[in-house]
Amino acid sequence: MTHRPGQLTRDLAELQQPQGAVHFSTTDNANLWGGFIDGAIESGLREACRVIEELRQR
């Protein structure tokens, strides 16, 4: 994973946004360790927490 300078600063928050019921969990949109397994785990935990929170609000 190689980004241009400023690319993550500009786009990361948007790349982490769910689209309806579809959540995007990938090392490519991790806050830390993007491109590594740690980033995949981090984003998986992030989206799992979001899904749990959404289900709780129903």
Ligand SMILES: Cc1cc2nc3c(=O)[nH]c(=O)nc-3n(C[C@H](O)[C@H](O)[C@H](O)COP(=O)(O)OP(=O)(O)OC[C@H]3O[C@@H](n4cnc5c(N)ncnc54)[C@H](O)[C@@H]3O)c2cc1C
């Ligand atoms: C050779 C190599 C060595 C590496 N070594 C290390 C290392 O030592 N340490 C480390 O931390 N990281 C390492 N990495 C990086 C690490 O493997 C990745 O960062 C991590 O696997 C990314 O996880 P992910 O879940 O985001 O994506 P992936 O593991 O790529 O999972 C994406 C999954 O989505 C599936 N998919 C794609 N398109 C579709 C579709 N349209 N419909 C359904 N399924 C789809 C794919 O088949 C795949 O199973 C290495 C990577 C490579 C290639």
